[in-house]
Structures are given as C-alpha cells and as structure tokens.
Amino acid sequence: MDRIPFGIRQLDTLIDGGAPPGSVVLLSGESGAGSREFMYTSAIVNGLGLTDQDLHDLYYGDLASSADLPDEIHYISFTADSDQLYREMNRVMDAEVVESGFDQVEFMDMAEVYFHTSSVPRPWYAEETTHIRDMAGRHDREELFAALGDYLNEHARGNLVILDSLSDLISAIGDEHDWSDIVYLLKGLQKAAHSWNGLILVHVNHETVTAVEHGQLIDAANGAMIFEWEQGGSERARTLVFKKFRGVLSRIQDENIIRFETEIGDAGFDISDVRKIR
Numbered sequence: 001m002d003r004i005p006f007g008i009r010q011l012d013t014l015i016d017g018g019a020p021p022g023s024v025v026l027l028s029g030e031s032g033a034g035s036r037e038f039m040y041t042s043a044i045v046n047g048l049g050l051t052d053q054d055l056h057d058l059y060y061g062d063l064a065s066s067a068d069l070p071d072e073i074h075y076i077s078f079t080a081d082s083d084q085l086y087r088e089m090n091r092v093m094d095a096e097v098v099e100s101g102f103d104q105v106e107f108m109d110m111a112e113v114y115f116h117t118s119s120v121p122r123p124w125y126a127e128e129t130t131h132i133r134d135m136a137g138r139h140d141r142e143e144l145f146a147a148l149g150d151y152l153n154e155h156a157r158g159n160l161v162i163l164d165s166l167s168d169l170i171s172a173i174g175d176e177h178d179w180s181d182i183v184y185l186l187k188g189l190q191k192a193a194h195s196w197n198g199l200i201l202v203h204v205n206h207e208t209v210t211a212v213e214h215g216q217l218i219d220a221a222n223g224a225m226i227f228e229w230e231q232g233g234s235e236r237a238r239t240l241v242f243k244k245f246r247g248v249l250s251r252i253q254d255e256n257i258i259r260f261e262t263e264i265g266d267a268g269f270d271i272s273d274v275r276k277i278r
Helices: 009-014 035-051 053-059 082-092 095-102 111-115 130-134 141-155 166-173 179-196 211-220 249-254
Strands: 023-029 073-077 105-109 160-164 199-205 223-232 235-245 257-265 268-276
Touching: 009 268, 023 035, 023 179, 023 211, 023 235, 035 053, 035 073, 035 082, 035 095, 035 105, 035 160, 035 199, 035 223, 035 268, 053 095, 073 141, 082 095, 082 105, 105 141, 111 141, 141 179, 166 179, 166 199, 179 199, 179 211, 235 249
Parallel strands: 023 199, 023 223, 073 105, 073 160, 160 199
Antiparallel strands: 223 235, 235 257, 257 268
C-alpha cells in the first residue's frame, strides 16, 4: 500500500491517490470552514468503498493505482455518540451516501470517560451509571489519555482513524495537566503511526489555541491542512491550504498550487477551484 485515500476525489487525484501510510494529519479549521465536513466525507466515502462499489464509483470514481482503501474506519468522539454524528453527516451529504457508508464506520464514544470528572449530569452522557460508579475514584484525565491510547493500540494498525477532536482534549486538561501533554500526545501518535501504517486524521479548531500553540501542533504532525474563510468582494469562500505534508506537499508545489477553494456538495467536502501561482 503506497497511499490511503482521503476520500476527497479531486484532492486524491492531485496527490497521487491520497496520504502516505503512517501519517498523522492535523485538520485545523476555523468554525464552519470545512474541516469537520472533510472528516465526515473521509469516513463515509471510504466506508462506501468497502460496502457499495457502485455508489463509490458514482460519487468518487476509481482509486489511483497506488492507493488502497483502509482495512477499517474508526471514528473517535469525546462528546458525541453515533446517532448525533449520523444526523450531522446527513445534513452535509446525500442521505443515500451516508446510509451506505456509515455501516462501515466503527464509532468509539468516549463521552463517559470525558465527562466523568466534569459537572455535567451523568444522565446526559451515559444511559447507565453503574459502570461509572464502579470506576469512582479511579477516573481522571489520565484515564482519558490512557483510554484513547488503548483504543488506538488495538485499532489503528492499517486503518483510517479520525480523532474528533483535539480541541476537546485541550479543554479537558484544565489545571491537572499542562499544554505539553497535548504536544507530547501528538508527537507520540506520530511515532506510533509510523509502525501502525495507517492514516490518522486529528481535528482541531485553531481559534481555540494561541498562535504559538498552533505552531507546535503543526510541528508535531506529519501533515497539516488549514481550513479558512476568505473574503472576496461581497462573498466569503471556504479555502484549504497545505501547511506541511511530507510526501504530499512536493506534489502540490510541483503544480504551483497555492490554495484550494472548497465546497460542500452531495458527496460532502470537495474542491471547487484550484489557485495557482500566476
């Protein structure tokens, strides 16, 4: 396997089929600029390729000769369950696409661990509280990091994993940890991903971190894609810029591409225009 497709047709075509295996890619976006839609599309379209070849051909097309679908797709969320995510994806993409692709996505709902030490009422995030009571006195933010690590150790090898979202982890560290825990986590993830040989997408809302912290996150990942709003006249456009990406950025630079304009259609996130150096 030379590439794992992102599931974004025009982007994958341009970069020789997708991302190199073993990559940790930071999806850093302003609110509503497309980073979340990118995650949804990547999960659903790759899932479509595993479950409904005809629909995958219709909405995506043929894989590049160097690309292979991931063995499995795992979506980790700290605050939302699969029903919530399904409804959100349905608002973004064609219902037929979501229904078919969703079946192949394994969801890990970590809300029970995430909210346990917070003041959020237990019935809001857990249907049964017995399990939580059994773990009373043992759950803290260290447990959250450990639970995430255990899941990745078991499921990341050769697969597509989507982590939604690093912003939630940043909110969770509070006074018990410092910022370096987040940076170490991402750097450790990058090191482990090299042996796992899959693709890990990590979302962050870059409006929730400082410029220095954002730079540290970019430095800790193999690749970083920046999703932003750009004002042009009386209209705003969603745009995507590759900040860094070993094995991918050189292909974009060879084409003299400086920025992508993006859109959200029936198949989710897509590229609407490519801006090149004139």
